[in-house]
Amino acid sequence: MKLSEIRDILDAKVIVGEDKLDLEITTAFGADLMSDVLAFARSGCLLITGLSNPQSVRTAYALDIAAILVCRGKSLTDKFVEISQELNIPILWTRYIMFEVCGMLYKEGLTGCVTQIQDSEDKQIA
Amino acid sequence: MTLETLVEKLELKCKCCWEKLKTTEIKGGYAGDLLSDVMANSKEGSIWVTRQVHLNIVAVASLKEHAGIVIVQGATPDKDTVEKATREGVPIMVSELTEFELVGRIYQLLQNG
């Protein structure tokens, strides 16, 4: 699914990354806790979060996450936008709550970037 | 849809308040881990999907009159959390799925009635 389609489904605003709307995204991870993202998310996924502080951008950068979708209409600070531009991470923004966002995108075919959490010795972050 | 149907269809493990599963109707859903957001935005009768496990989630769910809490990603609720939930009558269930996957499935079940 293209980033532009995700924007349309969720009636989202593109805050950063107008030039990246053709980006193809197939998986997603939803969380407000960045340690969980750091533990379980995979590169190339869409991060759905209500955490609108610079830490979510820096977390996305650490893992090569494709784009961030900020949900619940959380207000974005200038600093958040600035860091997203600097680190080159597309930001979409929607008023839908995370439950609706995950539900709608799942229905349209996005899958979780990991399905189940299992004990793993695998140290690679794919 | 009742909590009992949800537990069966999505193979959730129930940690407390089994007696309420049959009679509790789910009116909607809320997902999130920031308690202040949950307090601000969630609705009565919702099933709350979260990764938080500490005691405070019970107070929030009880105050907002949620249908119950589902803890995702195989996280285990603290012992205090389960004890308090038992006292307050807040059903807690757990799932191995991630927040995105579980919410996706609950959403579809709710839509299909």
Add this chain to the structure above:
Amino acid sequence: MPSDEYLQGIYYIQGRDFVDAGIVSSEIKKSLKDKGIPESIIRRVAVITFEAEVNMISYSEQGTIQLFIEPDAITIQADDIGQGIEDIELAQQEGYSTADDSIRELGFGAGMGLANIKKYSDIFEITSNPGDGAHLKSVVKL
């Protein structure tokens, strides 16, 4: 600790300065990208430094993260001055946390920090004198 000739950078971290949490991780990631280190390795180092940084901001007065790049390994050495860790075994358990709400509302404090660092390290060592501070070494092999 690897010898000084492999020292790539020293980063200073101020305790309780939550606003910039993660900036060291971003900077380290950028510098590793410039060096052509494989992406999957960089991601692991970025996660490790991010969590180490958040730990220092949450639980110490101040600290440093040193990055060493040897031909066969990257070493992250994190040393801080502060409250230290009471029970190191317990602190490494997934889900164990002494975080307060200010940390949790920031998206951290779910008790995954040390567990994450350990998960992505090939070698992981941690020592602490409660009341003094904590010392953490993480090695990612190339």
